[in-house]
Amino acid sequence: MKKLFAAFLSLAVSLPLAAQVTAIKAGKMVDPKSRSVLSNQIILVEDGKIKSVGTNIAIPDNATVVDLSHYTVLPGLIDCHTHVLLQPEDEGAVPPVITKSQAFRTVQAVAAAKKDLEAGFTTMRDVDSEGAGFADVAVRDGINKGIIPGPRLLVSTYALTITGGHMNLSGMNPDLNLPDPAAITNTREEMVNEVRREVKYGADWIKLYATGTLRHVNPLTLESLSQVSVEDIQAVVNEAKRWGKDVAAHAYGGDGAKNSIIGGVRSIEHGMLMDDATIQLLVKHGTYWCPTLSVYFPHDQTELNDFRKRIIQSHKEVFQKAMKAGVKIAFGTDVGAFEHGAGAQEFLRMVEYGMKPIDAIRSATVTASELLRMEHQLGTVEAGKLADIIAVEGDPVTDINALTKVAFVMKEGTIHKNFTK
Numbered sequence: 001m002k003k004l005f006a007a008f009l010s011l012a013v014s015l016p017l018a019a020q021v022t023a024i025k026a027g028k029m030v031d032p033k034s035r036s037v038l039s040n041q042i043i044l045v046e047d048g049k050i051k052s053v054g055t056n057i058a059i060p061d062n063a064t065v066v067d068l069s070h071y072t073v074l075p076g077l078i079d080c081h082t083h084v085l086l087q088p089e090d091e092g093a094v095p096p097v098i099t100k101s102q103a104f105r106t107v108q109a110v111a112a113a114k115k116d117l118e119a120g121f122t123t124m125r126d127v128d129s130e131g132a133g134f135a136d137v138a139v140r141d142g143i144n145k146g147i148i149p150g151p152r153l154l155v156s157t158y159a160l161t162i163t164g165g166h167m168n169l170s171g172m173n174p175d176l177n178l179p180d181p182a183a184i185t186n187t188r189e190e191m192v193n194e195v196r197r198e199v200k201y202g203a204d205w206i207k208l209y210a211t212g213t214l215r216h217v218n219p220l221t222l223e224s225l226s227q228v229s230v231e232d233i234q235a236v237v238n239e240a241k242r243w244g245k246d247v248a249a250h251a252y253g254g255d256g257a258k259n260s261i262i263g264g265v266r267s268i269e270h271g272m273l274m275d276d277a278t279i280q281l282l283v284k285h286g287t288y289w290c291p292t293l294s295v296y297f298p299h300d301q302t303e304l305n306d307f308r309k310r311i312i313q314s315h316k317e318v319f320q321k322a323m324k325a326g327v328k329i330a331f332g333t334d335v336g337a338f339e340h341g342a343g344a345q346e347f348l349r350m351v352e353y354g355m356k357p358i359d360a361i362r363s364a365t366v367t368a369s370e371l372l373r374m375e376h377q378l379g380t381v382e383a384g385k386l387a388d389i390i391a392v393e394g395d396p397v398t399d400i401n402a403l404t405k406v407a408f409v410m411k412e413g414t415i416h417k418n419f420t421k
């Protein structure tokens with residue numbers, strides 16, 4: 001009997017099963033590529049991919065129908081600057097590398113990833129585990145294996161920095177041996193070695209601190225601390241390239257930003273103190289810029305001092321100049337420094353600063369997919385691409401606030417949220 005059952009089982013698995021098809025009825029659908037909104041689209045999803053999309057599509061009898069005819073459908077959103085291992089409470093005076101175990105931070109990251117996915121972000125480039133080592137690789141792999149829900153993560157493990165630079169603990173007792181949140185690489189050789197180590201243990205991207213952080217900015221001149229030379233950047237970029245990886249440079253402005261662009265990084269992060277010549281360099285080299293506007297607005301209004309106001313004002317001006325100059329602006333939030341799941345606040349800030357809502361959506365879909373070199377899989381709802389599809393109530397092209405209330409999330413054909421009525 002057992003034998004017979006086993007034979008039946010092997011027969012059953014060898015027979016081709018009828019493919020499970022999901023048919024989505026989209027009342028409206030944003031196409032960021034053509035900057036248009038289409039009506040009454042049918043999207044057929046099979047094997048995690050979009051099989052076909054259009055108005056005259058026959059829905060197969062066996063299909064599971066998802067009725068989004070009262071909603072606006074968009075491609076899954078892409079956040080190009082996140083920290084899944086970071087939580088808002090970690091932004092205090094004592095960094096989490098001192099106060100929390102890596103295990104606890106990973107538990108928090110599991111919850112964070114779910115929140116970000118449910119907010120509509122189906123892909124995130126996670127730029128620095130902020131002292132949680134290779135835990136980002138573990139979270140990414142757990143998501144990819146279907147153990148936990150979360151966005152598709154592209155992780156960068158440790159960021160490269162220098163002694164005394166960004167993410168090198170300051171104000172600590174020099175007699176104590178404390179763990180460093182970033183990788184201290186003071187020579188070009190050390191930088192190259194660190195790239196190899198990170199790739200070996202699972203990094204998808206290399207993150208480098210090309211300038212210091214706010215505490216390194218001269219309060220009078222707003223000059224930022226440059227941490228790297230052009231030659232340093234070239235060494236890192238070339239080594240990353242050997243392994244098929246790209247480099248993202250945290251750079252506020254000044255020589256750190258210029259050296260990074262000339263040296264060949266793929267994206268500049270933050271860049272709020274870039275001058276006009278640097279904006280031109282971005283255009284000339286085709287370097288992407290990930291502005292992360294909203295994270296510099298402090299939660300606690302008492303922190304909104306004169307210095308912070310000047311930083312925010314400069315960020316706004318650079319954003320407006322970059323937009324005009326035709327810089328490739330890729331959507332990024334720095335989520336983790338503020339509540340996970342709240343990444344859409346960046347859209348509101350971009351629109352407030354003069355970007356059209358459709359272009360803000362484009363930056364988080366088409367442009368972001370190009371930055372990640374995944375434009376053939378992500379960024380639009382098109383046949384052949386991965387079925388990353390979200391839906392919102394209302395029309396985000398006329399009211400960007402709609403993106404803060406995501407009602408439906410599908411990632412690679414699996415529905416992770418369906419709050420539709």
Ligand SMILES: [Zn+2]
Binds near residue numbers: 127
């Ligand atoms: Zn960041």
